[in-house]
Every structure is written in C-alpha cells, then in structure tokens.
Amino acid sequence: MVRADAQRNINAIATAAVDCLSRDPDASVADIAKAAGVGRVTLYGHFPSRADLVDAAFARAIEDGDALLGAVDLDGDPRAALTRLVDASWELVNRFRSLLLAAQHTLPPGRIQALHEGPADRMRRLLERGRAEGVFRTDLPTSWLISTMQHVMHGAADEINAGRLDARDAARYISTTVLAALTPPAV
Amino acid sequence: MVRADAQRNINAIATAAVDCLSRDPDASVADIAKAAGVGRVTLYGHFPSRADLVDAAFARAIEDGDALLGAVDLDGDPRAALTRLVDASWELVNRFRSLLLAAQHTLPPGRIQALHEGPADRMRRLLERGRAEGVFRTDLPTSWLISTMQHVMHGAADEINAGRLDARDAARYISTTVLAALTPPAV
DNA sequence: TCTTTGTTGAACACCGCTGTACGAGTTACT
DNA sequence: AGTAACTCGTACAGCGGTGTTCAACAAAGA
Numbered sequence: 149m150v151r152a153d154a155q156r157n158i159n160a161i162a163t164a165a166v167d168c169l170s171r172d173p174d175a176s177v178a179d180i181a182k183a184a185g186v187g188r189v190t191l192y193g194h195f196p197s198r199a200d201l202v203d204a205a206f207a208r209a210i211e212d213g214d215a216l217l218g219a220v221d222l223d224g225d226p227r228a229a230l231t232r233l234v235d236a237s238w239e240l241v242n243r244f245r246s247l248l249l250a251a252q253h254t255l256p257p258g259r260i261q262a263l264h265e266g267p268a269d270r271m272r273r274l275l276e277r278g279r280a281e282g283v284f285r286t287d288l289p290t291s292w293l294i295s296t297m298q299h300v301m302h303g304a305a306d307e308i309n310a311g312r313l314d315a316r317d318a319a320r321y322i323s324t325t326v327l328a329a330l331t332p333p334a335v
Numbered sequence: 336m337v338r339a340d341a342q343r344n345i346n347a348i349a350t351a352a353v354d355c356l357s358r359d360p361d362a363s364v365a366d367i368a369k370a371a372g373v374g375r376v377t378l379y380g381h382f383p384s385r386a387d388l389v390d391a392a393f394a395r396a397i398e399d400g401d402a403l404l405g406a407v408d409l410d411g412d413p414r415a416a417l418t419r420l421v422d423a424s425w426e427l428v429n430r431f432r433s434l435l436l437a438a439q440h441t442l443p444p445g446r447i448q449a450l451h452e453g454p455a456d457r458m459r460r461l462l463e464r465g466r467a468e469g470v471f472r473t474d475l476p477t478s479w480l481i482s483t484m485q486h487v488m489h490g491a492a493d494e495i496n497a498g499r500l501d502a503r504d505a506a507r508y509i510s511t512t513v514l515a516a517l518t519p520p521a522v
Numbered sequence: 523t524c525t526t527t528g529t530t531g532a533a534c535a536c537c538g539c540t541g542t543a544c545g546a547g548t549t550a551c552t
Numbered sequence: 553a554g555t556a557a558c559t560c561g562t563a564c565a566g567c568g569g570t571g572t573t574c575a576a577c578a579a580a581g582a
Contacts, residue, residue: 151579151581189572
C-alpha cells in the first residue's frame with residue numbers, strides 16, 4: 149500500500165527537481181532534497197539514482213508543457229497558427245532551458261527525443277497542413293524544419309542568458325525568423 | 336630562457352587538448368597529458384589550471400579556423416558569398432562542437448564571445464554589404480541574424496550526433512535554411 | 523491500538539577529479 | 553663540461569559529488 153504521505157513527498161520532490169534543475173543544471177541531489185523539504189535519504193527511497201530523478205523532472209516538464217501547448221488554436225491560416233504555436237513553445241523552451249541541459253548529459257541518448265514526441269507531433273501536423281496548402285516549403289524534410297525551429301529557440305535562450313538579447317524582443321525575432329525559414333523559396 | 340624542448344611540449348599539449356576536448360568535452364587533464372605524450376605534472380608546469388588549458392585549446396581552434404575562413408572568397412553576389420562562408424563555417428562548427436561545450440562550462444562568461452570576434456566580424460561585414468545591396472533583410476538586427484546562423488549550425492551538429500541527420504545533407508540544409516532566413520520578407 | 527510504511531540525520535565508503543610536493547633523472551643551451 | 557631548464561612517476565591532500573547503512577523515531581491506516 150502506498151501511503152498518501154509518501155505520494156505527496158514524491159510529488160514535492162519532482163516539483164523541486166524541476167525547479168532546481170531549471171535554475172542550475174548541475175544541482176545536486178542534496179540541493180533538490182532540501183528544496184523539497186525532505187531528507188536526502190527519503191529522496192533516494194523514491195528515486196534510486198540521480199538519473200531517475202532527472203528523468204522524472206524532465207518528463208513532468210514535458211507533460212505540463214504539452215498541456216499548455218494543447219490549448220493553442222492551430223486552425224486557420226497556417227502562418228498565423230504557427231506563430232501562435234512558436235510563441236507558446238518559446239515560453240516553455242526559455243523556462244526549461246537549463247533543465248534540458250541537465251537531461252542532455254544525464255539521460256541516455258534518445259530518451260529526450262522520445263519524451264518530446266508529443267509536442268513534436270503537434271508541430272509536425274501543423275507543418276504538414278501548411279505544406280499541403282502551399283504555404284510552407286517542401287524542399288526540406290519536416291524533421292529538419294522542426295529541429296531548426298527548436299534550435300533557433302534554444303539559441304535565443306542562450307543569447308538572453310549571455311545578456312546579448314533583450315528577452316522582450318525574443319518572441320518577435322524568433323517567429324519572424326522561423327516563418328522566413330519556412331517560406332517556399334521564390335522561383 | 337625558454338628551451339625549444341619546452342616549447343615543443345607546450346605545443347603538443349595544446350594540440351592534444353584541442354583533440355581530446357573535440358571528442359569529449361569532459362576530458363580530464365590526465366587524458367590530455369597522456370594524449371600529448373607528457374606527464375601530468377609537466378602539463379601543470381605550463382598550464383596552471385584546467386581552465387587555462389581549455390582557454391588555450393579554444394583560442395587555438397579559433398585561430399586556426401579563422402585562418403581557413405580567411406581563404407574564402409567574399410566578393411561577388413552576397414548570397415553566393417554567404418553560402419561559401421556558411422559552408423566553411425559549418426565545417427569548423429561541426430569539428431569543434433564538443434570543444435565549444437567544454438569552453439562553455441569552463442571559461443568565464445564573455446570569453447567565448449571575445450574570442451569569436453574575428454570570425455563574427457567577417458560575417459558581419461558580408462551581411463552588411465548584402466543589406467546595403469538590398470539582398471538581405473534589414474528588419475532584424477545583424478547580431479540576431481549572426482547568432483541565428485551560429486545556432487542553426489550548432490543544432491545541425493546536434494542532430495548529426497544524435498543520428499537523426501545524415502552528415503552529407505547538413506551543409507545543403509544549413510545554407511538553404513540560412514539564406515531563407517536572411518531573405519527580405521515579401522511585401 | 524498496533525503494525526506497516528515512511529522519514530530522519532549522521533556516518534561511511536567510494537569515486538574521479540584537481541592541484542601540489544618531492545626527489546631523481548634527463549636534456550638543451552653556452 | 554657545467555648549469556639551468558625541464559621532465560618524470562609516485563604519492564599525497566582536498567574537494568564535492570553519489571549511493572548505502574543504521575538505529576531511532578513518526579505517522580498513516582486497518
């Protein structure tokens with residue numbers, strides 16, 4: 149029988165993990181336990197290793213983020229819809245940038261990709277609709293276009309972090325750039 | 336008096352550092368010393384700390400790379416010139432991707448940017464010429480466009496590393512995408 | 523109430539890394 | 553040939569992290 153008490157702690161730990169790792173990708177297990185208001189040993193009782201903890205945190209961030217993305221209206225003009233989706237995605241990428249770093253050198257290769265399947269699918273569907281309507285280019289693979297968008301956002305986060313970009317400009321720059329990259333080349 | 340012997344070792348160490356860190360961003364000082372065919376103590380004799388070593392390796396990579404970039408013909412049609420420059424840059428970014436990672440969490444903030452000044456300037460000049468000729472867009476800051484190019488390349492390297500992108504396609508995808516991002520929006 | 527499930531801090535072993543010290547040996551330069 | 557510069561291996565201290573053990577204690581749930 150799983151005690152309600154324990155369940156609450158598991159939850160608090162996962163929340164704290166998302167929080168800490170979003171601030172410092174190298175946050176230690178001790179830091180996270182303290183932030184969760186829990187002993188380090190208790191934490192190990194629920195998450196056998198640091199990797200399990202990072203995995204849980206990342207999965208939770210994706211899940212929560214995907215829920216937000218689900219509220220975005222993807223109907224109507226594909227270009228406008230894409231702008232909306234990119235804006236919402238950017239918000240998330242920016243928030244969880246540091247957590248992604250942690251995941252990148254903790255989780256086994258492919259795991260991150262696997263967890264991203266939900267959000268990526270949403271983007272892919274929109275992209276393909278736009279292509280079918282002749283609004284988006286078809287001379288590059290969908291997967292490349294998606295990863296490009298991701299990396300432009302990721303890059304913007306870097307620039308903000310380095311103080312070379314004003315956070316208020318980012319959303320506009322990103323959607324403008326991404327739209328241009330998706331536009332079919334003039335013949 | 337600096338002995339020729341020592342100078343040769345310093346060189347071998349720097350070379351080995353570039354080499355090792357380009358393969359594994361977390362390569363230890365011991366690894367690098369071994370690769371240089373030198374005792375760990377000898378290494379510390381020339382580079383007081385790991386950070387100094389990473390700095391030297393990164394600076395050398397930039398210097399060597401910038402020399403290659405200097406050979407690229409930047410005259411004529413800006414779009415063609417940019418394609419040539421991006422292709423050459425991509426080669427370098429791809430090769431030193433891992434070294435950049437090492438630099439990122441070893442060197443003080445701003446140091447990487449400072450070392451990139453040479454290459455960035457070359458790109459900036461070309462970009463501005465293209466803008467003056469009406470070939471490149473002017474509704475986004477030059478700095479943003481440059482960083483976008485960098486991040487698209489960086490992202491491509493990631494994709495290759497993850498096995499989701501064929502290295503042979505990369506150059507074409509990148510220059511196509513980058514050119515599209517630089518094209519002035521249709522009115 | 524009473525048993526099962528959780529929690530706790532302190533202590534410990536372990537790991538790999540960085541950086542230092544030492545003493546003996548080797549090599550370049552004059 | 554002689555001196556200063558350099559190199560070597562080994563050994564050590566320190567650090568910060570991970571993961572485990574233990575023994576005492578607290579609380580949920582039937």
